[in-house]
Amino acid sequence: MTRILVRTGPLIVVAALMGAMPALAQAPDAEAAADRAAQTRLADVDTLVALTSEGAILYAQDEVKLNGYQYCSQAVALAEAGEFRQSIRAASKALHLANAGNDENLKALANRDLAIAYSYGGQLDKSIEFAREALRHTPKDPQIVYAPAHKMIGDARFRRGDHAGAVLSYEEALTLSSPRYAPLVQASLTNALIETGDLARARELLGKIPNQREPGLQAQLDRTHARLLLAEKGLRKRWRPTANSPNGPTGLTAATSIYGPGTVWHVPSKRWVARPRPRRPSTVL
Structure with a gap:
């Protein structure tokens, strides 16, 4: 066999590297595919x-x-x-x-x-x-299984932005809840109602929840109160007097205000104080 020696210059080297690029590009793709397969196996x-x-x-x-x-x-x-x-x-x-x-x-x-x-x-x-x-x-006691299960579905829907679907799941959970578990579901339902814009029902529901002894749950209710107040305040700012609604937006109740003169919308009469961050409220009661 006769060997032919060819002198390699810089251009030939560059051309050779460029020709090898498709093969080099395949390596990361293969690696990514292997990673995806591994993640699928972990999910399984x-x-x-x-x-x-x-x-x-x-x-x-x-x-x-x-x-x-x-x-x-x-x-x-x-x-x-x-x-x-x-x-x-x-x-x-x-x-x-x-x-x-x-x-x-x-x-x-x-x-x-x-x-x-x-x-x-x-x-x-x-x-x-x-x-x-x-x-x-x-289960022997449907309340301690079915209510949390429906609530978990509601939580997933809420976190995905399906607030109307979350309302339906929370309502189902509430009908099955024990008296101890109901306030946790009611707080979640109130948050979902706020997101759907049903502030009147959110205010009514939140007003029925008594103060809780468990610090984590009470802190959650306090945050829900705050969210509702902010939503109501935003509605108040957007409202303009009309013949059908001269006194304020639907769903807000006249009471002492914390927003300054001329604003007479309902707020809970309680002091807001700083508390250390509590542990997560119990999901199963």
């Missing part, structure tokens, strides 16, 4: 079947084994503390025990807790998936 881990299998493995590894209901309590506490992955693991162990014992009540509770953990963690699709799964089961 969180399916109902996979979580049950994971729960079985985690349960077998526990030196001190709890019963399913204790794992559910642990899952709620961890979610409220911000330990979302640990909360999911505890709930998956409860789900494993529920399936192993064919415990319909425990299945409902475990799926409820998974919906809560995923909601707190910002994974809204997963939260809705497990909330709906919880609704498919028959």
Whole structure:
């Protein structure tokens, strides 16, 4: 074979590199595809079947084994503390025990807790998936499962900007709520009504919620009061006197004002004081 030696100059080198660019460009694309595939596999881990299998493995590894209901309590506490992955693991162990014992009540509770953990963690699709799964089961006490499940669906809708859909979910949750859980749902419903512009109903609903002993829930109600006041103030600024509404915009009640002379819209007669940031209000009461 005869070899032909060609002198390579700068232009030839550049041309060779440019010719290799498509091959080099394919490497990052392949890497990105591999990353997407890995993310898909991780998402699949969180399916109902996979979580049950994971729960079985985690349960077998526990030196001190709890019963399913204790794992559910642990899952709620961890979610409220911000330990979302640990909360999911505890709930998956409860789900494993529920399936192993064919415990319909425990299945409902475990799926409820998974919906809560995923909601707190910002994974809204997963939260809705497990909330709906919880609704498919028959718990001994429907109030402690169905109300939170509907609320998680409402929370997901609210965070996605579907405020009218959130109102429907919160209303469903409210009809199923226990007296202890109802104020949390009412606060969320009030926020959704504010976003839909139904300030009259928001004011009426908020006025029915008594002061709460739990600091986290009371702080949430205080924030909701503030949001409603800002919305009402914005409505007041946009209002102009008309023959049909000479005294003010619909839904605002005459009372002492904090907005200055000539403004007579209702505000709650309470002192607003600074408080340290409380822990997240309990989702399951």
